[in-house]
Amino acid sequence: MAGRRALGRRFGWMWGAFAVSSYGTAFGFGAFPLIAILVLHSGPSQVAALAAAGRAVGAVAAVPLGPWVEFRRKRPVMMAMDLTRFAALASIPAAFALGLLTFAQLLVVSIVVATANIAFNAASGAYLKSLVPPEDLLVANGRFESTTWTSIVVGPPLGGAAVGMFGPVTTVAADAVSYLLSALGIRAIGGTEPRPERTGAPRLRAGDLLEGWRHILGHSTLRPLLFNAIVVNGLIMASEPLLAVLLLGPLGFAPWQYGLVFAAPCIGGLVGSRLAPRLVARFGQRKVLLTSGALRACWPLGLAFVQPGIPGIVLIITVQFGLVTCCAVFNPVLATCRLEHTAPDRVARTLTAWSVSSSAAIATLTALWGLLAALTGPRTAIAAAGVVLLATPLLLPRREKAAQVTARTVTDG
DSSP states (O other): OGGGOOOOHHHHHHHHHHHHHHHHHHHTTTHHHHIIIIISOOOHHHHHHHHHHHHHHHHHHHTTHHHHHHTSOHHHHHHHHHHHHHHHHHHHHHHHHTTOOOHHHHHHHHHHHHHHHHHHHHHHHHHHHHHSOGGGHHHHHHHHHHHHHHHHHHHHHHHHHHHHHHOTHHHHHHHHHHHHHHHHHHHTTOSOOOOOOOSSOSSOOHHHHHHHHHHHHTOTTHHHHHHHHHHHHHHHHHHHHHHHHHHHTTTOOOHHHHHHHHHGGGHHHHHHHHHHHHHHHHHOHHHHHHHHHHHTTSSGGGGGGOOSHHHHHHHHHHHHHHHHHHHHHHHHHHHHHHHHTSOGGGHHHHHHHHHHHHHHHHHHHHHHHHHHHHHHOHHHHHHHHHHHHTTGGGGSOOSOOHHHHHHHHHHHO
């Protein structure tokens, strides 16, 4: 089967490093909102501001990183970003132990981590394209996707239990250590990696900062996919801190229950990511993107009807299972589509532009929905996000011109 193909020892180390950091991040799922709510006693607007500010400032800081990553060896960049995230996250339990933890520090750490995430993702995407044959890209991306969702099945319940026993700062420490281990795994990949050479001016130009956006916005398939992705991801992520406030506050969910209702549905992520290569082989990339992209927008509205106790738990698990399954089909196909339709010397800048756009949209929508929640309540704001999401399938590409545009892009490059 395609999904069982061996992709080599070097990919195995890359996949292992990704798995370690994914499990660490899943173990620390929701740690920042939990710390803000349970330790610093922050309200809905502050929790939303924490999520929004980190992404917004991180996105701005990451803009020049695209060309910087493009013309450097990718493995050292990935290791540097892992070590940066380790140091930033480790500062939180250190400050907490000394009684010095503040909301401002949470903001700074969230900004540093958001910036490092963008640089790491750009470098890893470019490195993956050079490491894996084109015909195996979907298999590789499917494995990353399945690892992400598998880690969320295990991590949040364990993290929720750890929060209940030791406090939310414990999970941040574990997340920090996972990035250190990831850096060691990336170092173990080995092999040689030639330094990319600039084909134009020897120094960074202002135009280099916009190259990724020029490529995306000039591409008939990538452009609508970007618009769809930033709106869908932005609205889903904008609802997350509000749902945390609703569940942990008025509805009285315990931390372990909060972790459970987001972990159990992620079994659907494992199912969806395993199905993605088979669905593409049978129906084609475009049809799978359109169908899974439309279906994933239909689920979040159900979260507005959550109730306390067992009925609420069952509702959230059902809604999240449907959402996660659709996302797990859509995401690796989208990631593969981006790499296939981007020339090798533009991958890092394109992925950076994509991540910056996504982070900026998430930050903007999170801030707006935080304000809406302050005016109307978390439940009403969650319902509004669900209603808007129902219209997002209209942003998906309707015509296939990717092959023509790709050919022109590679020729121009």
